[in-house]
Amino acid sequence: MTLANLFLSHDFNNADDAPQSKSIIGSFTPDDQPPALKTRLLENPQTIALPLSSISSQATLNSSSSNSYILCTDSPPTSNTADTNNYTGCFEGQEKLLEIWFSTSAEDIPSPSCDQFDTKSSLKLQSPDPEDIDEFSQYRTGLRLIPKRVLRDMLDLVHCSVLDSFSNAYIDSYLLSESSMFMYPHKIVIKTCGTTTLLLALERILDLARIYCSFKSIHRVFYSRKSFMFPENQPVPHNSWDNEVSHLDTYFENGSSYIIGDANTDHWYLYMATPKRADEQTAPGNVETSELSETSDTTIEILMTGLNPSKMEKFYCGHFGDSSEGLLGGKLIEKASNISDIYPDATCNSYLFYPCGFSSNAILGEHYFNIHVTPEPSCSFASFESNIPLSIPTNKDSVANLVSKVIDIFSPTQFTVTIFKDIHQHSKDTTSDDASHTISSEYKSSDRIVYKLDGYWLQYNHYIRA
Amino acid sequence: MTLANLFLSHDFNNADDAPQSKSIIGSFTPDDQPPALKTRLLENPQTIALPLSSISSQATLNSSSSNSYILCTDSPPTSNTADTNNYTGCFEGQEKLLEIWFSTSAEDIPSPSCDQFDTKSSLKLQSPDPEDIDEFSQYRTGLRLIPKRVLRDMLDLVHCSVLDSFSNAYIDSYLLSESSMFMYPHKIVIKTCGTTTLLLALERILDLARIYCSFKSIHRVFYSRKSFMFPENQPVPHNSWDNEVSHLDTYFENGSSYIIGDANTDHWYLYMATPKRADEQTAPGNVETSELSETSDTTIEILMTGLNPSKMEKFYCGHFGDSSEGLLGGKLIEKASNISDIYPDATCNSYLFYPCGFSSNAILGEHYFNIHVTPEPSCSFASFESNIPLSIPTNKDSVANLVSKVIDIFSPTQFTVTIFKDIHQHSKDTTSDDASHTISSEYKSSDRIVYKLDGYWLQYNHYIRA
Numbered sequence: 001m002t003l004a005n006l007f008l009s010h011d012f013n014n015a016d017d018a019p020q021s022k023s024i025i026g027s028f029t030p031d032d033q034p035p036a037l038k039t040r041l042l043e044n045p046q047t048i049a050l051p052l053s054s055i056s057s058q059a060t061l062n063s064s065s066s067n068s069y070i071l072c073t074d075s076p077p078t079s080n081t082a083d084t085n086n087y088t089g090c091f092e093g094q095e096k097l098l099e100i101w102f103s104t105s106a107e108d109i110p111s112p113s114c115d116q117f118d119t120k121s122s123l124k125l126q127s128p129d130p131e132d133i134d135e136f137s138q139y140r141t142g143l144r145l146i147p148k149r150v151l152r153d154m155l156d157l158v159h160c161s162v163l164d165s166f167s168n169a170y171i172d173s174y175l176l177s178e179s180s181m182f183m184y185p186h187k188i189v190i191k192t193c194g195t196t197t198l199l200l201a202l203e204r205i206l207d208l209a210r211i212y213c214s215f216k217s218i219h220r221v222f223y224s225r226k227s228f229m230f231p232e233n234q235p236v237p238h239n240s241w242d243n244e245v246s247h248l249d250t251y252f253e254n255g256s257s258y259i260i261g262d263a264n265t266d267h268w269y270l271y272m273a274t275p276k277r278a279d280e281q282t283a284p285g286n287v288e289t290s291e292l293s294e295t296s297d298t299t300i301e302i303l304m305t306g307l308n309p310s311k312m313e314k315f316y317c318g319h320f321g322d323s324s325e326g327l328l329g330g331k332l333i334e335k336a337s338n339i340s341d342i343y344p345d346a347t348c349n350s351y352l353f354y355p356c357g358f359s360s361n362a363i364l365g366e367h368y369f370n371i372h373v374t375p376e377p378s379c380s381f382a383s384f385e386s387n388i389p390l391s392i393p394t395n396k397d398s399v400a401n402l403v404s405k406v407i408d409i410f411s412p413t414q415f416t417v418t419i420f421k422d423i424h425q426h427s428k429d430t431t432s433d434d435a436s437h438t439i440s441s442e443y444k445s446s447d448r449i450v451y452k453l454d455g456y457w458l459q460y461n462h463y464i465r466a
Numbered sequence: 467m468t469l470a471n472l473f474l475s476h477d478f479n480n481a482d483d484a485p486q487s488k489s490i491i492g493s494f495t496p497d498d499q500p501p502a503l504k505t506r507l508l509e510n511p512q513t514i515a516l517p518l519s520s521i522s523s524q525a526t527l528n529s530s531s532s533n534s535y536i537l538c539t540d541s542p543p544t545s546n547t548a549d550t551n552n553y554t555g556c557f558e559g560q561e562k563l564l565e566i567w568f569s570t571s572a573e574d575i576p577s578p579s580c581d582q583f584d585t586k587s588s589l590k591l592q593s594p595d596p597e598d599i600d601e602f603s604q605y606r607t608g609l610r611l612i613p614k615r616v617l618r619d620m621l622d623l624v625h626c627s628v629l630d631s632f633s634n635a636y637i638d639s640y641l642l643s644e645s646s647m648f649m650y651p652h653k654i655v656i657k658t659c660g661t662t663t664l665l666l667a668l669e670r671i672l673d674l675a676r677i678y679c680s681f682k683s684i685h686r687v688f689y690s691r692k693s694f695m696f697p698e699n700q701p702v703p704h705n706s707w708d709n710e711v712s713h714l715d716t717y718f719e720n721g722s723s724y725i726i727g728d729a730n731t732d733h734w735y736l737y738m739a740t741p742k743r744a745d746e747q748t749a750p751g752n753v754e755t756s757e758l759s760e761t762s763d764t765t766i767e768i769l770m771t772g773l774n775p776s777k778m779e780k781f782y783c784g785h786f787g788d789s790s791e792g793l794l795g796g797k798l799i800e801k802a803s804n805i806s807d808i809y810p811d812a813t814c815n816s817y818l819f820y821p822c823g824f825s826s827n828a829i830l831g832e833h834y835f836n837i838h839v840t841p842e843p844s845c846s847f848a849s850f851e852s853n854i855p856l857s858i859p860t861n862k863d864s865v866a867n868l869v870s871k872v873i874d875i876f877s878p879t880q881f882t883v884t885i886f887k888d889i890h891q892h893s894k895d896t897t898s899d900d901a902s903h904t905i906s907s908e909y910k911s912s913d914r915i916v917y918k919l920d921g922y923w924l925q926y927n928h929y930i931r932a
Contacts, residue, residue, distance in 0.1 A: 453912075
């Protein structure tokens with residue numbers, strides 16, 4: 001992620017005047033701060049970063065580096081350098097989640113076409129980059145063949161970067177500066193928080209799927225998010241649900257938009273489009289067989305706010321043992337917080353951010369889960385998302401079991417549980433249609449909502465601490 | 467309804483100029499046209515009515531009556547008089563539905579207080595008007611004691627008028643120029659279509675309940691409607707759901723707002739507020755007992771669009787026997803359309819509008835149903851609403867039975883069924899939680915949605931002809 005990209009979401013019309021009316025709280029160069037901190041500092045509405053080169057001779061901070069930046073704030077500085085431990089900004093933890101299916105399953109991948117050898121395309125295939133070669137190369141097909149450098153360029157459009165990646169035979173997992181990405185041969189899942197511009201990468205993703213994998217059209221697309229904590233900070237098209245839907249509608253036909261839960265308080269937005277496939281249009285009799293052979297699709301999300309402050313301490317660098325920024329600190333906190341006990345057999349990589357914040361990506365065979373934590377008391381938020389089938393671990397009431405494990409880690413004051421399954425998967429499960437699960441006597445269920453949509457079954461439960 | 471009220475929803479800034487740029491298609495005086503036709507003519511965006519007194523000397527139509535109006539249109543006139551049979555306007559059949567409960571049951575009515583003898587109030591009690599005395603006077607308590615003339619004044623704020631009223635021991639039924647009103651001792655139900663301004667009567671209703679019935683606060687309020695066909699024609703606050711919610715929020719605390727169904731196509735809006743009652747606040751242990759003793763509350767609505775044109779013919783004056791405007795024509799069509807077979811034991815009054823349109827109000831003991839039909843092909847719409855418990859008639863699947871009877875009358879291309887029950891009523895019913903009912907193989911269910919809200923259970927099903 002380049003700093004120039006970060007600046008896209010800020011109005012710099014008055015950049016020359018800004019330093020004179022603000023307190024300078026520190027400086028940094030593009031390489032001396034972890035990306036998450038840069039975002040957090042820049043997302044604090046009271047903080048802006050200005051290139052030193054743009055500052056007039058009145059600037060009071062000198063730097064020999066022409067690509068350095070100064071940090072300015074409206075609030076009085078506690079020292080003349082950025083005291084990042086005192087940072088209490090308004091970080092938007094609520095993620096945008098985009099999932100695009102290009103075919104029904106990992107086995108249903110088009111054979112290479114002439115597009116891959118299109119010499120006019122700037123994205124044409126080259127010989128594999130060394131970083132794309134590992135012990136799982138032989139298993140990679142479809143979208144997993146897109147080179148990492150090309151994915152990084154795509155993520156620049158979203159305004160986030162790759163912190164870590166790991167793989168198994170089925171999935172490539174990317175831990176991002178703002179959340180997660182999972183690449184399957186036939187589908188891509190991207191989840192990004194903060195003021196990232198996820199939907200601005202839509203056209204590029206569709207282009208990459210066409211150029212690298214010959215996917216001419218999509219099979220299904222889902223875009224969802226909870227209501228933002230700080231909607232006024234979101235850039236276009238994320239500044240309103242209507243704008244997001246309009247943006248999606250320019251790419252997909254017959255999209256449906258749902259606003260689920262109390263629109264006056266906590267609620268959840270869902271956009272889905274399931275364009276007719278060619279085989280459905282030409283041979284209606286084959287539809288049911290085709291649908292039954294699809295990969296089962298179940299996603300559960302647990303979105304939590306008002307996290308317990310004492311439990312949040314360990315998600316700050318240096319507050320648990322010698323935890324520090326990075327993967328090692330992440331692994332330490334993953335174990336200390338019991339996140340590693342949710343699915344003990346999963347391969348999990350975690351990242352602890354400086355000064356605070358935490359992300360985990362985990363893969364388990366063909367499935368994944370991820371956890372992201374914003375521990376700041378002013379905007380505390382944690383999310384858990386998983387497509388691991390709810391019948392694993394086998395348990396009479398596995399949803400309640402899973403939810404209990406997750407909320408025990410964070411002790412939120414409120415949380416929502418959304419479960420999204422394809423209808424065929426739902427009819428095979430023993431989970432009750434009734435949206436009530438005995439989570440804990442500590443929580444009272446307010447809204448319980450069940451949607452049976454075109455081919456999908458969605459359950460939304462909102463809980464408040466009693 | 468006065469014509470002056472109708473004009474409130476039109477912009478007359480350029481009234482002086484309008485006649486010169488439009489074709490004059492006719493004239494009328496406030497008393498020579500039925501109210502529904504006036505509304506239909508005025509709601510046609512191409513038609514405006516102007517008081518003759520406001521027209522300059524260039525007016526080409528003379529009238530000796532100073533309170534006459536001329537009708538102007540952008541489209542070429544077919545004759546020099548209003549050819550109302552050629553009317554093909556954009557009538558908004560989708561109703562706004564407001565239901566306010568002031569107490570839990572008809573038995574829970576406050577004793578008269580000094581408010582009733584407040585000499586400062588312009589709405590103070592007087593000796594009963596002759597029109598308010600009938601064989602059911604002895605049964606009237608609570609809201610049913612509000613005089614008809616006072617209700618008519620309240621309905622002026624909504625921009626509709628009373629066409630007919632009838633009663634039994636439990637309910638007063640009012641057939642309105644735009645839909646229906648039902649008065650119980652403890653609750654009021656008003657449903658109005660077109661460009662009526664239902665929510666502008668909210669303050670007056672709360673005032674009347676306080677002055678005439680000593681209701682100091684409400685028990686519950688529900689406001690709902692489907693997405694409008696012609697939202698651009700709606701006056702403030704009905705010009706957007708956000709504005710309607712803001713308006714309601716100024717009167718009620720802790721209101722919840724739900725947008726149910728696909729926001730990109732057909733969907734349904736619901737606002738509900740259930741302020742804490744005094745007994746709940748002071749003695750939490752009593753809540754459950756109190757709630758169990760409440761009157762059961764079940765409402766079903768069937769909202770239909772794309773009505774069968776040949777079945778709609780009978781809802782035009784003169785198209786079935788000698789059917790004409792009024793109650794007699796209404797009764798004729800009520801029987802011819804099989805509406806009278808839905809609940810044969812109900813007392814039903816119906817009204818046929820000129821040139822077309824139909825309304826039925828029916829009461830059955832403590833319960834009611836109503837039907838409203840907009841038959842014009844350009845905006846055809848029919849609604850059925852009932853609070854008759856779904857276990858009557860006793861039938862294994864009474865919802866499906868009722869829905870089949872109703873849709874057989876109109877043969878819509880699409881319809882929604884919403885069922886709204888209090889949780890206690892729902893737990894007593896045998897009706898399945900599963901939102902699927904075998905309506906007819908002719909229709910395919912698209913969205914099936916179940917909401918379990920605070921004390922209420924809501925089911926929303928959307929059907930499209932297969």
